[in-house]
Amino acid sequence: MKNVTAEILTIGDEILFGQILDTNAQWMSAELDLLGIRVVRKTTVGDNEPDILHAFTEAESRADLVLITGGLGPTNDDLTMPSLAKYFGCKIVENASVLAHVKDFFEKRGRDFTEMNKRQALVPEIAEVIHNSLGTAPCTWYERNGKIFVSMPGVPHEMKNVMKEFIIPKVRTFFQTPVIYHKVIRTVGIGESFLADKIKDWENALPHHIRLAYLPSVGHVKLRLTAIGDDRSQLEKDVQQLIDAFIPLGGKYIYGYDETSLEEAVGQLLLAQKKTIALAESCSGGFIQHKITQIPGSSAYFQGGIVPYHNQFKIDVLGVKASTLEKHGAVSEECVKEMAERVREKFNSDIGVASSGIAGPGGGSEEKPVGTVWIAFADGKQTITKRLQLTQNRILNIELTEIAVLNLVRKSLNQ
Amino acid sequence: MKNVTAEILTIGDEILFGQILDTNAQWMSAELDLLGIRVVRKTTVGDNEPDILHAFTEAESRADLVLITGGLGPTNDDLTMPSLAKYFGCKIVENASVLAHVKDFFEKRGRDFTEMNKRQALVPEIAEVIHNSLGTAPCTWYERNGKIFVSMPGVPHEMKNVMKEFIIPKVRTFFQTPVIYHKVIRTVGIGESFLADKIKDWENALPHHIRLAYLPSVGHVKLRLTAIGDDRSQLEKDVQQLIDAFIPLGGKYIYGYDETSLEEAVGQLLLAQKKTIALAESCSGGFIQHKITQIPGSSAYFQGGIVPYHNQFKIDVLGVKASTLEKHGAVSEECVKEMAERVREKFNSDIGVASSGIAGPGGGSEEKPVGTVWIAFADGKQTITKRLQLTQNRILNIELTEIAVLNLVRKSLNQ
Numbered sequence: 001m002k003n004v005t006a007e008i009l010t011i012g013d014e015i016l017f018g019q020i021l022d023t024n025a026q027w028m029s030a031e032l033d034l035l036g037i038r039v040v041r042k043t044t045v046g047d048n049e050p051d052i053l054h055a056f057t058e059a060e061s062r063a064d065l066v067l068i069t070g071g072l073g074p075t076n077d078d079l080t081m082p083s084l085a086k087y088f089g090c091k092i093v094e095n096a097s098v099l100a101h102v103k104d105f106f107e108k109r110g111r112d113f114t115e116m117n118k119r120q121a122l123v124p125e126i127a128e129v130i131h132n133s134l135g136t137a138p139c140t141w142y143e144r145n146g147k148i149f150v151s152m153p154g155v156p157h158e159m160k161n162v163m164k165e166f167i168i169p170k171v172r173t174f175f176q177t178p179v180i181y182h183k184v185i186r187t188v189g190i191g192e193s194f195l196a197d198k199i200k201d202w203e204n205a206l207p208h209h210i211r212l213a214y215l216p217s218v219g220h221v222k223l224r225l226t227a228i229g230d231d232r233s234q235l236e237k238d239v240q241q242l243i244d245a246f247i248p249l250g251g252k253y254i255y256g257y258d259e260t261s262l263e264e265a266v267g268q269l270l271l272a273q274k275k276t277i278a279l280a281e282s283c284s285g286g287f288i289q290h291k292i293t294q295i296p297g298s299s300a301y302f303q304g305g306i307v308p309y310h311n312q313f314k315i316d317v318l319g320v321k322a323s324t325l326e327k328h329g330a331v332s333e334e335c336v337k338e339m340a341e342r343v344r345e346k347f348n349s350d351i352g353v354a355s356s357g358i359a360g361p362g363g364g365s366e367e368k369p370v371g372t373v374w375i376a377f378a379d380g381k382q383t384i385t386k387r388l389q390l391t392q393n394r395i396l397n398i399e400l401t402e403i404a405v406l407n408l409v410r411k412s413l414n415q
Numbered sequence: 416m417k418n419v420t421a422e423i424l425t426i427g428d429e430i431l432f433g434q435i436l437d438t439n440a441q442w443m444s445a446e447l448d449l450l451g452i453r454v455v456r457k458t459t460v461g462d463n464e465p466d467i468l469h470a471f472t473e474a475e476s477r478a479d480l481v482l483i484t485g486g487l488g489p490t491n492d493d494l495t496m497p498s499l500a501k502y503f504g505c506k507i508v509e510n511a512s513v514l515a516h517v518k519d520f521f522e523k524r525g526r527d528f529t530e531m532n533k534r535q536a537l538v539p540e541i542a543e544v545i546h547n548s549l550g551t552a553p554c555t556w557y558e559r560n561g562k563i564f565v566s567m568p569g570v571p572h573e574m575k576n577v578m579k580e581f582i583i584p585k586v587r588t589f590f591q592t593p594v595i596y597h598k599v600i601r602t603v604g605i606g607e608s609f610l611a612d613k614i615k616d617w618e619n620a621l622p623h624h625i626r627l628a629y630l631p632s633v634g635h636v637k638l639r640l641t642a643i644g645d646d647r648s649q650l651e652k653d654v655q656q657l658i659d660a661f662i663p664l665g666g667k668y669i670y671g672y673d674e675t676s677l678e679e680a681v682g683q684l685l686l687a688q689k690k691t692i693a694l695a696e697s698c699s700g701g702f703i704q705h706k707i708t709q710i711p712g713s714s715a716y717f718q719g720g721i722v723p724y725h726n727q728f729k730i731d732v733l734g735v736k737a738s739t740l741e742k743h744g745a746v747s748e749e750c751v752k753e754m755a756e757r758v759r760e761k762f763n764s765d766i767g768v769a770s771s772g773i774a775g776p777g778g779g780s781e782e783k784p785v786g787t788v789w790i791a792f793a794d795g796k797q798t799i800t801k802r803l804q805l806t807q808n809r810i811l812n813i814e815l816t817e818i819a820v821l822n823l824v825r826k827s828l829n830q
Contacts, residue, residue: 003631012456018442018448018454025437026435028433029431030432039431042458044457045456051456250739281701285704285709286708286722288701289722292700293700293724295782296809303724304721304724304728305701307701308719309717309719310714310718313718317719346726346728346731346732365712392550
């Protein structure tokens with residue numbers, strides 16, 4: 001297979017002038033990277049025909065595949081379709097199947113179908129039309145001299161759907177890209193360089209057809225294994241073998257694979273062990289409960305929680321002893337231990353967890369500077385506590401506390 | 416003044432391959448738009464010299480101002496500086512002032528200064544060096560034939576700082592852009608088209624030198640007034656006059672101006688009225704408390720809260736009557752009213768608020784479909800309740816509940 005190159009072209013004044021953030025281009029790049037197709041350029045132009053045509057010419061000169069989003073609305077400032085017709089030297093025609101789909105789309109939603117909407121069915125005569133089931137703007141495909149242009153709607157969920165369902169398989173067939181199999185190992189609680197050090201022999205021994213990428217983000221490191229070959233089931237086996245060899249080295253940091261988030265992984269553990277959880281959050285201010293309850297079905301294991309932001313309510317509402325707060329203060333091992341134990345009792349849950357710390361920017365002292373956080377896990381048999389020393393940044397401290405708490409729950413449940 | 420055009424050029428494989436999202440380009444576009452400079456193209460190229468040089472040539476052919484980010488690290492794959500030197504036909508030299516800054520930067524942080532770090536001081540001979548106080552990669556400025564190239568670090572907070580402190584004022588002077596004054600009016604609780612209808616006479620009567628932009632986002636509509644002239648204090652007066660005329664039309668929807676968020680605006684109201692707040696969140700799962708506690712200093716008015724996710728804890732922990740839940744269910748006016756009143760008592764606060772609903776995707780019924788949410792505000796004198804009918808999307812329902820609750824508090828405090 002030759003090396004296939006791609007250009008991503010975004011059309012729209014709203015992107016050019018900074019009114020909206022272009023997240024499509026990143027998503028498409030990452031998808032192409034997974035296919036082994038090299039993106040060589042990303043371009044954004046506004047809603048004007050000369051710039052669009054110029055961008056088409058440039059893109060065709062340097063890439064085999066040109067993925068275009070945006071400029072497909074029914075109004076006069078949407079110029080992608082007429083520009084494509086001009087570029088490929090053909091007429092614009094009304095496509096009966098698109099028209100039927102648009103009519104049906106409006107009917108099903110009880111909305112009026114107007115003359116304006118009818119314009120969505122106008123496409124360049126030579127285009128192959130690809131179905132956009134989630135919206136009214138059609139997706140179109142063009143071939144010339146072994147190169148491909150694809151025009152897609154700019155609405156992210158419509159673009160993603162049409163890419164996954166139609167464009168990616170079609171591109172793979174057209175360019176005869178090899179079989180590529182990816183597996184992401186998600187880790188938490190260890191920094192990138194420490195993890196790299198632990199697994200260096202394993203990494204150095206990776207076979208030639210499998211490569212490794214480190215993808216770090218706040219509090220997490222993801223490892224992506226990419227296997228290239230022509231037999232998918234063999235590639236899956238090869239990757240699984242590598243993961244089996246990885247587990248003795250770094251397995252205790254793995255919380256999941258592929259798209260599983262940490263809060264989902266913890267939820268799955270709780271479900272599997274039929275355990276329930278309750279939270280007492282001080283410095284994290286409800287953020288951990290928010291993350292847990294974002295997951296559909298979390299009511300099966302999440303009982304509830306308390307945010308006793310002021311010390312008085314750690315006593316009155318949660319039941320921490322006044323003497324504990326007097327003697328040790330709220331940001332202390334003793335306090336967070338009682339918080340976890342009391343919230344467990346209050347909500348009649350198997351597990352109680354707690355956070356208490358100084359998120360900043362104010363409130364620090366020499367003994368307990370900004371970023372000092374205590375967390376605890378209680379399950380009735382034992383209470384585990386941990387002191388964290390985080391950053392000067394309030395928002396980051398809240399996020400890092402959330403990750404540390406969920407990781408403490410994960411590790412304790414795995415024991 | 417002639418119309419000044421700009422191109423934004425991002426350099427880096429990590430952006431091209433979709434490993435990170437380019438938020439810089441949007442931010443810079445929006446800043447240029449505020450200056451009245453028209454962005455005509457955004458381009459991303461990878462870490463390779465031919466592509467970078469080609470992009471420079473193209474950018475110079477179509478724009479007066481080229482803003483470049485990325486590719487400034489000290490490693491061999493960072494090619495922006497050598498490419499700029501080649502493009503402008505000059506040598507790379509060690510800049511003494513940059514070297515001193517980089518050494519000082521490492522010393523202050525107690526980190527070792529290596530030969531590798533020394534390379535950060537190598538800049539094209541003809542460049543004007545601009546100070547980057549937040550990092551080690553220097554910012555450089557180039558002038559040729561009335562056009563400007565600026566190279567900046569890709570780290571967002573470094574780029575933003577150098578843009579605000581140095582580049583924007585320098586660009587304004589160079590191109591003699593007019594004085595532009597902006598004011599953003601932030602509204603909540605009214606849709607874009609309804610707001611546009613309410614203010615259409617006001618909008619139609621805007622003077623020629625002031626234009627209006629609608630900037631809608633989830634639950635909010637921002638209105639940006641942009642005044643262009645040559646006397647800043649006169650522009651400020653003109654805009655203030657328009658705002659004074661806006662207030663009788665849409666004033667009750669305004670929660671703040673410019674960068675003020677809704678949770679900040681509510682916090683400021685509570686502070687000004689010396690009132691405290693507590694929350695009982697069911698369907699919003701802690702998200703409202705999280706938003707409130709993200710604001711530094713929120714402990715002055717936020718007492719705490721309870722997330723009684725299961726009905727039993729609405730009774731046991733919060734003190735809602737069992738008969739209320741039996742008779743009306745948890746997603747009911749009666750339940751949410753009691754929740755707000757009980758949490759107010761529990762946390763001894765001036766104000767108690769509550770949410771209870773069906774976030775989805777499961778749990779809906781014919782009578783109470785997914786997206787049904789009740790919210791309440793209690794201040795000891797009265798309890799106000801409201802029923803919301805939201806969407807099928809769990810994440811969106813949580814966010815819309817948060818906005819509705821904070822808006823209910825805002826409106827009640829403003830009465």
